[in-house]
Amino acid sequence: MNRTASIFLKRLGSLLVTLVIMSLIIFLLVEIMPGDVAQMILGQSATPEAVHALREARGLNDPVMIRYFRWVTGVIRGDLGDSIYMQGVSINSILWRKVGHSLILALTAFIIFVPLSIVLGVLAGVKKEKPTDSIISFLGLATMALPEFVSGVFLITIFGVQLKWLPIVSIIPIGESLFENLNILLLPALSITFVMFGYVSRMQRSSMIQVLDSDYVRAAILKGMPRRYVIFRHALKNALLPTITIIGMNIGWLFGGLVVVETLFGFPGMGSLLMTAIKTRDVPLIEACVLLITVIYSLSTMITDMLYSYLNPRIRFAGGQK
Amino acid sequence: MNDNILDIEHLNVSFKTFEGEFAAVRDVSLSLALDESIGIIGESGCGKSTLAYSIMRYVASNAVVEGAIKFKGENLLEKSEQEMSSFRGNRIAMVYQNPSSSLNPALTIGFQLDEVGIFHQKLSKEKARKASLEALKMMNIGDPKGIVRRYPHQISGGIQQRICIAMAILCRPDLMILDEPTTALDVTTEAIILDSINKLREKLHMSLIYISHDMGVINKVSDQVVVMYNGEIVEQGPKEKIFEHPFHPYSRALINCMPRGGIVKENTRLNTIPGYVKRRGIIESGCPYADRCDQHTPTCESMLMFRQVDNLHYASCDRAYAKDGEELVIKKRTPRKRIPKHIEETEDNEPLLEILNLNKVYGSLRKVYAVNDISVSVKSGTVLGIVGESGCGKSTTGHMVSGLFKPTKGKILFEGKDISIAWNKRSAETLKDIQLIFQNPGRSLNPSHTVEQIIARPMKRLSKINSAAERRKLIVSLLNKVDLGEEYLLKKPNQLSGGEQQRVAIARALSISPKLIVCDEPTSALDVSVQASVLNLLNDLQIDTQITYLFISHDLNVINYLSDTIMVMYAGKICEFGTRDEVMAPPYHPYTEALLSAIPEVDPTKKKDPIRLEGSLPNPGKKQKGCPFASRCPRKVGAICSNVYPPMVKLSDSHYYYCHIKPGPKQD
Amino acid sequence: TGEKEAVTQEKQIRIAEQVPNLITPGVWDGQTFSLNSSIYEYLVEINPDTKELVPVLATSWSTTDGKRWEFKLRQGVTFQDGSAFDSADVKYTIERTQDETIGHLKKQDFAVVSSIETPDKFTVILNLKEARPTFIYLMTDYNMPMLSSDYDYANLGESKPMGTGPFILQQMIPKESAVLVKNANYWAPGLPKVDKLLIYFVPDIDASVSMLEAGKVDVVPFITPVIKQRLESIGGISVISPYQEHRFVAMAENMKPFDDNRVRLALKYAMDPQIIAKSVTQMDLGKGSNYNETPLLNTLSQYKEMPLRGQDIAKAKALLSEAGYPNGVTVELYFASDHPFGKELAQTIKELAAPAGFTINLKGYPRDVYLTQYWLNVPFCITGWGGRIDPSMLLAYAFKSTGPWNESHMNNAKVDELINKISAEVNDAKRNEYYHELQDIFYEEGTVLNVQVPYLVAISDKVVGYKQPLTMLPQYKYTDIK
């Protein structure tokens, strides 16, 4: 337990370092970007005075470091700043609602792909080199690197355009909440599921095969334990461990995928918000989104790590050989 | 039919691979009576494990099994997978080589033991636990109640293996198969396990199949011996017969190539078997050993029937030593005399290598005190043997000398020059003078370079021989020196057998004519037959060139054979130091004594009582105050042992050890 | 159930439009219209059908010489915060154009105002430095709604916009949606006709249209011609084009190779207006999209019909070699790749010009990069311009030698003179003559291709009375839903 706690502290420390560096990178990146935010806001007919005035008003004329520290101190106080377009409208008021939506979408995808890919991955591993395995493995291969928007387009064509079962746009009607419109989650979540299924099921398959090939599984079989029992009691627990890490690490991909999927379906989440922010060069919003993705991703890997170390007795009870 | 436990009839196992189908077990017939113990012996790759797994009906998917395996009259090969479950672990149990990977890391020891009882004997959880504790007690494991709550990684290798054996005897099986259960363990641990296996046999009356490549081990636990070569049984009979009157040329060669029983380099040269085990396709016939046999005749091409040599003694060769009388057999078994070459007077020489208060601490957060305050000196032209259990710091010492690490403290003087620095600071001269040969030749040769590149590189770098033609000439002569031909130049390491690889490694070390070669267990990864040839080679080279060796091994027989002086190490410290004859004769340091007693003897007539060393090496992460051996010492004097570092007991100019026990006759 | 009934009885129009950037009057770049045009109001507005000026907050206006403008204001109008609207607010609104801290987009145009008089609460008099007979049109500009002199627009303009308009902002979820409710105190009796406007901000036009198809919204402005085609087959949805906009393909008069009029003519001869219309707008020429070589919209009354120059590759080639480019010429065309029709137009021009010997490399950039780094500095570019009822302002900005956005770097004394005459001429007929004269010059040696693209709005047939004049401001107060 102690060990888990120390892992937690270590990860927390590195998370902070990560965030600081990340924030600096984003900030500098935005700094070198060509074009002018103020010009962007004011458009073609902007007067030079207008541009200058706007820069002044939004504090864009201050030196980078001052702006950076202003921003960082704000973030520490929980104030992500204002959207560049909306004086007085804090990013906090824009972002969190969308983050909530994205998390629900991610969770939906999670609920679909995690059991699906683990079950099928285990099945493929157990039925190694049999037709069942070939089919599952091919599906995994085919979906693994298929961009979300491609599978999304196929899904839209089938379920939205041809069958008309599901809405092809995932917009929440005004005055209603996401929970009243859960059907809009399905197609985007399925698009994400495709890619994730590919990754996770393949990983699960190979770790299952590796575990089934291990000495201790052999030992269990030679102890006369029935095959089914060996698979569930002896193999599965060990075979799931690497998968947990893989799922944790792929949360990053998942968030990349969210941007694409949300853009494709017009889903009001963080991904489409980031896309809008990029298109409109809403610098504080870009910074906030990227920072948040970093936090979510780092937190999820941290939780994965801890879960892993908790489930793995080798780490949980790491002690001398006594 | 009969009351045999096991009858294997004409068993054939072949594997389908990319290179075609080859036979791993060929026409093996074997019977095992109740309470009988058979030892199966043979070099690596001879199909021993395959045979064992076939009995358990656990073979790879690319295997084809033919024949019959009858367990108490029931043919196991005809059983369904489900029916087999009731045999496995219940009536036939098996223990394998690697205990640490055979236990499930995610489950507690107790769980893994209990499930056997729960499944096979339908016990309740509590009863199963009781049975498990009992089995653990039977294996002499202290604190069984604590052990069952632990996970495998929290337990040392020796105890893990004892748990595996306990698991195997839970259901009181009729037959137990042990596949090299002690190969991965230290001799002292091995001795304990062999001991308990023998005790179990007495108590439980079960039949045993014990697989090993070590004749000493087989000698200890088996009544009958089966010698396998390349998938076939070449000889079979009571162990006394086989060890004393080996009939088949292979058995004979195998027995003779081991350095043992006081054989030393001055008076003997080890027997060797040329060549290596070649896989044979299923259609090839004839004597499998024909290509390596010194008694080879054209008729060997067609396989011969098993032939009864004596009552219960069979062999599959009819001519080799058939006509030899008993005396001749013994004579042939004795290693040939070697032309003794006198060692030059090195007495007044300055030592070539001098180690002064050498220390090595690994890591900074988690410290490992690997070598603690060692001082020793090596004279030019002699062989210093370093022996000790795994983890005692032998390799670390050798590696510091060769410059892989910088010592944490202390000095290494080479020809009076301080070389206690790492490789990147050493002069080319020093690098050239000290060479290192590793344990695993497969890993010490770059798999993507050719033999020529491998040997040429140090010549180019350190001897500054820049002409490729000149280098090639030298390489060819080096290859000849290590009994390899010119055709090896363009081969890559994975095209060579283990022995050939080690020869290439030796050639590489010799290529720049060093003054000192550190040999870090150069033969432990090799089969006995290959070990013999490598030892011979090293010995010959040493005589030819008067090179100095720092020879590291955990095998006291090998050390005894090759060394002039011996250093026994324990937990990073020197226990005993002296010339070979001094160390090998009493009085001993208690650890040396235990080590010597633990070596399994090949001669079935000699009976030895090993000194049981319980426990394991002290935690290398802590600095030891007293005698490091105190925790396991059977002759501990008192609290002083664990509190005060023992003084040096000097028995002669060259012989000393560190112990609180006063020299003199053993006090018991 | 009673509540539910109330909900169903409530009339609402649902609109899906682009995500707005700034919405504060004065700095608003005119991307999202429904929100602003419903919350704010202007002194006058344009009747999209008759194109005539309609009194709104001003009940009447008059000028004698084009220099002194007098407005009579509507009485009894209140702002949505309850304060009364009067001449001080008008004065404030106009003075605000000069506020340095705002950078008002109409600053230039209102620089001509020398003084503002408010003789009483409902009269405002503006004195101009020089004659501006068409000054009244400025008051229809989308950045010139009447603001309350007591309201803090600097801080609340984005989050709590407030004006005298027919609708009040009730709720806004930034970048997602806004809800506008009927202004109960609206001055015009019977208006607005619906109770609510629901506005979705959807970044992807395609998603908006899908919502329209699915019956989830009623109005989708700013759709593309491709989508128009897609919607044509669907019952219950119509696509209207209230007005057209300019896309100027500008050739800089002082930069190679367009410094030679023959090269400009060669490009003009290489163009096929039919193909341009078809490729860029998916419409036939004259049916929703237009093309000419002058800065005037074909649809304006000022425009004089001119013959289309047919595509003549041979002539184009000849002109090009005459100008010293017998082997053709390579030039880079800059445009904003994220601006509607930009990509399509650029690619079409590249294709059409190729046979005549023009090798055109396309340089598309995001709009702000294009505007800050390339526009006004490059020999060849495409820029979007909104249509204006009174084209004189556009001319002064973009084609006068001193114009701030003279992208084609025109420096033609005759053109300058004509533009000056146009803005000062009181007589309409006289002014139109000047316009025609100008057109002739542009036809012969002009620096632009004027591709006119439709502004398209997709509307559910349930919506009646949708009005949107050339000022781009939809007039939702007249709109009703069946």
Next chain:
Amino acid sequence: MKYLWYQMKKHPLSFFGIAIIVIWVILALFGPSMLSFSFTEMDSTNQMIAPGHAGHLFGTDSLGRDILSRIVYGSRSILTVALMTSIISTCIGVILGFMAGYFGGNIDFIFLRVMDVLMAIPPLVLAMVVLGILGDSSIVSLTLIVSIAFVPATARVSRGVLLTEKSHEYVSAARIRGESNLYIMFVEILPNTTGPIIVEATARFAYSIMMVASLGFLGVGLQPPTPDWGMMVIENKAIISQAPWAVLFPALAIASLVIAISIFSDFVSKVLIHER
């Protein structure tokens, strides 16, 4: 060679994968010269016509451009970018990963921390933000940024492979004969790590295509009129109900190429790693 055949026969799917890749490569190299339409040619009389009509095998888009020629031309840019990306990211990754793994200690620590930071942001988001901010994506900038986004992954793999190899004694042997670090890394170790590195590179290849296509889809990829498959999908998504081919064919092109490369990479890894 024989071994390769044996493996291919054992994995019949690999034929399929390799065949599709070969087809795409041939199309990319020679396809444009075999086509009857240029990829920018606008057939204004034949806008959005169905596949097979008026000589347009895959139909046309809303500008009357031939879908087939756009796809064939698009294969050039996507293959070039993906190939360059996988090569560049592998090279940088190998160099960084090797340095870190080989020297260990503080260098490794810093390396791991930096990689942690870079890994904390999904590569697609990173590339999207950078390209979106820079605004101007050419083949060069696209290649560079996607490569950089992939470096953490490749560097970690290389580091892992190096660490395994480094534990082999031939490295120690090289050290104590005084070889330079560079020699050890690149002459001794590198040749033995080609298997896993090639496998990683081929996997990267598939991911590059995925990423380039996704960036195109998001509108921050290549600039028009360079036909980009991802961009074609988003451009034509509006007409999916009138001209589904304009969306489905580019999507199918992406899918076929990505799946084929995945199969190939899987096959390569079986040949080079698992079954050795």
